[in-house]
Amino acid sequence: MSGQRSGLISLRIRPALLSVLKAGYSRAxxxxxxxxxxxxxxxxxxxxxxxxxxxxxxxxxxxxxxxxxxxxxxxxxxxxxxxxxxxxxxxxxxxxxxxxxxxxxxxxxxxxxxxxxxxxxxxxxxxxxxxxxxxxxxxxxxxxxxxxxxxxxxxxxxxxxxxxxxxxxxxxxxxxxxxxxxxxxxxxxxxxxxxxxxxxxxxxxxxxxxxxxxxxxxxxxxxxxxxxxxxxxxxxxxxxxxxxxxxxxxxxxxxxxxxxxxxxxxxxxxxxxxxxxxxxxxxxxxxxxxxxxxxxxxxxxxxxxxxxxxxxxxxxxxxxxxxxxxxxxxxxxxxxxxxxxxxxxxxxxxxxxxxxxxxxxxxxxxxxxxxxxxxxxxxxxxxxxxxxxxxxxxxxxxxxxxxxxxxxxxxxxxLLFMRRMSEVSNLRLGVAGNGNGELSNDSRIACASSEYCPGEVMIYEVDGPFFFGIAERFLSVLHVLREPPKVIVIRMDHVPTVDATGIHALETFVVHAGRKNIQLVVCGLQPRVRFVLEKLGTLNKLGEGNVLETLPEAMQRADNLALSAG
Structure with a gap:
């Protein structure tokens, strides 16, 4: 049968009997x-x-x-x-x-x-x-x-x-x-x-x-x-x-x-x-x-x-x-x-x-x-x-x-699936320029070089689906830092998908960071994730020039922001 398709609804059905009859039904x-x-x-x-x-x-x-x-x-x-x-x-x-x-x-x-x-x-x-x-x-x-x-x-x-x-x-x-x-x-x-x-x-x-x-x-x-x-x-x-x-x-x-x-x-x-x-x-x-x-x-x-x-x-x-x-x-x-x-x-x-x-x-x-x-x-x-x-x-x-x-x-x-998925997504923290930093228990250091501002730029990397399962851990980063940096780079190269809770967590992170005078830079957005963030207006909240393609570009932007912050 021919049919129509609109959005998620499909009115097209294909009975197996019709396919058999079209292919030829023999006496055998x-x-x-x-x-x-x-x-x-x-x-x-x-x-x-x-x-x-x-x-x-x-x-x-x-x-x-x-x-x-x-x-x-x-x-x-x-x-x-x-x-x-x-x-x-x-x-x-x-x-x-x-x-x-x-x-x-x-x-x-x-x-x-x-x-x-x-x-x-x-x-x-x-x-x-x-x-x-x-x-x-x-x-x-x-x-x-x-x-x-x-x-x-x-x-x-x-x-x-x-x-x-x-x-x-x-x-x-x-x-x-x-x-x-x-x-x-x-x-x-x-x-x-x-x-x-x-x-x-x-x-x-x-x-x-x-x-x-x-x-x-x-x-x-x-x-x-x-x-x-x-x-x-x-x-x-x-x-x-x-x-x-x-x-x-x-x-x-x-x-x-x-x-x-x-x-x-x-x-x-x-x-x-x-x-x-x-x-x-x-x-x-x-x-x-x-x-x-x-x-x-x-x-x-x-x-x-x-x-x-x-x-x-x-x-x-x-x-x-x-x-x-x-x-x-x-x-x-x-x-x-x-x-x-x-x-x-x-x-x-x-x-x-x-x-x-x-x-x-x-x-x-x-x-x-x-x-x-x-x-x-x-x-x-x-x-x-x-x-x-x-x-x-x-x-x-x-x-x-x-x-x-x-x-x-x-x-x-x-519920158990949610718990397991939250364990699949990794959170990695590190201070640019050295391997030291205040880390949460479930984090690992991901070092990157900052030519001008060692210790003033921190990289925060999300590895895996950015969804409700890790939202709470994502927000907790600002609470475990004794000496907040001037700039945090959020690296999302390995984030294949994002949901509404993850987006809300990112936007909340932006607000909380602003209260602590921390600048945010995001890099490595995959096309699917970028489309969703852009559609919901999240990229506008990050600010013009703070969404970069690669980590080196993001680190250069972070260094400039740290220097200008004095």
Whole structure:
């Protein structure tokens, strides 16, 4: 698609499907896409229902999401192989929204999240999302994994404890109190599912393990005559009908209440979809278009909310399955959605027979995969600041709220980043003509010759980004000098960038130096830094003739100023 670009906003999107069709779509490609689409459709079927049930929604809402959002992501997305649908990352936040505001509140949050995702795409923020610190993503994914695991205790053990609170500790407490109601049939069913999945992964990794696990458990339930709760007994089955359009009745009344949740959903959807696209690129050698992908994710979530679904994003496991099954283009993702739609229309009664304990077993394996315990344990040996971010994000995800966890984790990581960046920028002080001078603890001497005025001209050099991280240290130079010189030369040859706080610090330095009758000379400004300082009027405050290109020119100017000061 052709588009327009204005400032930071880009309305230009390039769907991968359009690129494939322009390059030529052959019959061989169609054959590969049909096979891959059918395969990933079968894989997505139980997962879509399982994630919806774990989130507190109905199984058909998960299928609606996989059908509607999956088709839109493949139609308009920027990745050639991306498969979209419900994922485990949303379980915590969906459960909380439904518990507080009902399903309609979730719909409103999903619609708003879709809008935010589209804005991210238009503002080309795809690259920015990739800068979310690794300890943050590891912390909240591990927390989500633990939350999903605990949320499956009720169905896996067959506990008769009624509706559960979305709070982690309350879930544990209610399971403990209801342990006496455990049903052995459910435990056997869930155990068979997990055992079959582990064996298939070990000896036949190319076969979808959870499909084998579910069918194995259904066979055991039938042969042994076990009485277990199924999708049909709890939810009354799955409607043999496609999703229909429905607007929320109280959008504006709920919008303000679910705004933080909508931001969290958008952030998680953006991160996971782009991560999935990166994984697909690594497996195929292709390159995705992140801005286009975010716009497609936004459209998909809006459509999912309007057609009875839940939040959606790119699903890493299903995308990888799609690639391994031989997909050639986004058509495979569309066929995957059509496969799910056909199942709902013609085979919905079969899904009603799936034991809930079996789905719980599948989600236990999903939770184990998400937690990535080996990565979590390895990060515990990282620098203490990273460990702090990791553990804080993990605990907040589990004990408080995923929205809070992501916000606090990102802010904490940003603060630590500021601290580290302030350590990257060096401050160097020295008195011209000799190596003596009153130095702060974090400074080093940078000597330069002053032919006429030794000891009366001091060089103050900034090496690295001149930003808020070193502003305070920059201003402290005037306070540590017992005998201020007549002239200070500020050398900025190695300053690649400057921010508003750094500029304010420089201007404050000019004012304070003037009160002490110290003249300032600046040299070595790089073009980018000079442009910013000139645009804000900072160079005018330094005075005409006090901004030089090289250090020798600056030293000559400093000598003249020192001599004239007498």
């Amino acid at each position: 490609f169609l054959t590969r896409d049909i096979c891959a689409g059918l395969t990933v459709g079968v894989v997505a079927l139980p997962l879509a229902m399982a994630f919806a049930i774990a989130s507190g929604a109905t199984p058909e809402s998960g299928l609606f999401t996989a059908i509607v959002a999956g088709a839109i992501i493949s139609l308009f997305g920027g990745s050639r192989y991306q498969i979209g649908g419900p994922t485990g990352a949303f379980v915590v936040i969906i459960a909380g929204v439904i518990a507080r505001h009902g399903y309609e509140g979730l719909v409103v949050a999903t619609l708003m999240a879709g809008f935010f995702l589209m804005l991210m795409g238009f503002f080309r923020l795809g690259k920015v999302l990739q800068f979310i610190p690794y300890p943050v993503t590891t912390g909240f994914t591990a927390g989500i994994g633990l939350y999903i695991l605990v949320s499956q205790f009720k169905d896996f053990l067959g506990l008769q404890i009624g509706a559960q609170s979305p709070e982690f500790l309350e879930k544990l407490h209610s399971c403990w109190q209801g342990i006496g109601t455990m049903q052995h049939g459910a435990v056997i069913t869930g155990g068979v599912t997990i055992g079959a999945m582990v064996l298939v992964r070990r000896f036949c990794p190319r076969i979808p393990a959870h499909i084998v696990g579910i069918f194995s458990s259904m066979l055991v339930v039938w042969l042994a005559g076990l009485e277990v709760e199924t999708i049909g007994s709890r939810f009354g089955g799955i409607p043999a009908a496609l999703p229909s359009f429905a607007m929320p009745h109280d959008f504006f009344g709920l919008a303000a209440k679910v705004l933080p949740d909508a931001f969290a959903i958008a952030l998680l959807a953006g991160i996971e979809s782009l991560l999935s696209a990166v994984v697909a690129d690594g497996m195929t050698g292709e390159r995705h278009e992140p801005s286009t992908e975010l716009v497609a994710q936004g459209l998909a979530n809006i459509a999912s909310g309007l057609f009875g679904g839940i939040p959606a994003t790119g699903a890493i496991a299903r995308t990888a399955t799609n690639i391994r099954a031989g997909a050639a283009s986004p058509v495979a993702g569309i066929i995957h959605a059509v496969t799910l739609a056909a199942f709902m229309l013609f085979l919905a009664p079969v899904a009603s027979l799936i034991p809930l304990a079996s789905l719980a077993g599948v989600l236990c394996i999903v939770a184990w995969d998400m937690s990535e315990i080996h990565k979590f344990a390895r990060l515990l040996r990282a620098p203490r600041s990273d460990v702090l971010v990791l553990v804080t994000t993990f605990l907040l995800t589990v004990l408080v709220d995923l929205t809070v966890a992501v916000q606090v984790g990102v802010v904490l990581a940003a």
